[in-house]
């Protein structure tokens with residue numbers, strides 16, 4: 001039987017394709033520098049791993065409540081109270097299977113044919129790809145360096161507001177950290193038409209030289225998605241959360257029961273210790289900043305254009321106009337000929353995608369240096 005039209009329409013997540021290809025080349029003996037994937041170059045902090053071992057030895061390996069264990073929902077609520085002095089009742093916190101699980105639940109709950117989702121282009125590709133399974137209309141908003149890659153409220157002066165707008169703060173691939181005034185104005189603009197705003201704060205622990213304001217502090221009807229993957233170096237534990245308005249909890253619970261049954265149990269008990277990792281987090285952040293501060297001048301020196309310094313996440317969205325090559329060709333050749341894996345702009349949308357690539361600086365500094373040396377030699381030869 002043929003697969004459904006919906007599934008057939010889903011494009012690959014190029015960065016994962018590239019990673020899989022790079023890993024295959026490594027198995028064949030090639031040396032590859034990974035500047036493609038958003039995988040923290042750190043192990044999960046020791047206290048979190050120890051809590052997981054304890055949970056295992058205590059046999060905490062069963063299904064949990066579909067919305068997550070109450071202790072973790074409470075810990076997340078307490079963390080918002082402590083870090084941004086905002087009261088988020090634990091019954092509005094839903095634990096999910098990675099933040100990816102939250103998008104699946106939210107889009108199924110909110111989108112359908114006849115409804116629309118707006119998102120930024122360039123932006124995180126999985127929003128569009130997951131939402132496309134609901135057959136809703138997807139409306140990309142072009143963002144450029146001149147506007148610091150922010151979706152601005154003025155956009156909706158000429159375009160009808162969507163049913164749902166999703167933004168990432170900090171953003172992937174541009175590293176933009178939204179000004180709280182922009183988010184407040186976007187929320188105000190969307191509220192006029194009853195539209196919902198979702199803010200993905202998965203990179204919230206990773207901002208440099210700039211304060212981060214969670215949108216939970218801006219309005220209590222903004223839906224927040226976040227998780228442990230990035231700032232807590234827990235990608236493989238598949239654990240995230242969302243904060244939703246009270247009337248959405250029950251519909252999301254029914255979906256969660258059916259789609260996931262429950263978030264992973266051992267990961268949840270381990271994550272109870274995540275907010276205690278007070279030393280590791282700032283240390284990881286300062287290492288990422290050091291990597292960013294190395295990479296930007298080095299890439300500019302090689303001819304990449306980087307009009308704005310990214311303030312958060314661990315990505316640099318760079319222009320390749322000087323190399324007269326399509327970004328897909330550029331990344332394929334860089335992988336095959338220089339042994340450097342980079343993500344093409346096409347992963348993040350269509351707007352100026354052919355002339356951009358994304359570098360991740362999640363990997364170790366010595367590898368980033370080696371990657372740049374390889375690119376330099378390769379660019380001289382092409």
Ligand SMILES: Cc1ncc(COP(=O)(O)O)c(C=O)c1O
Nearest residue numbers: 038098099100124168172227229
């Ligand atoms: C903006 C953004 N949101 C969500 C995710 C997925 O995170 P998780 O591991 O929590 O599913 C990623 C992963 O790269 C991301 O870049």
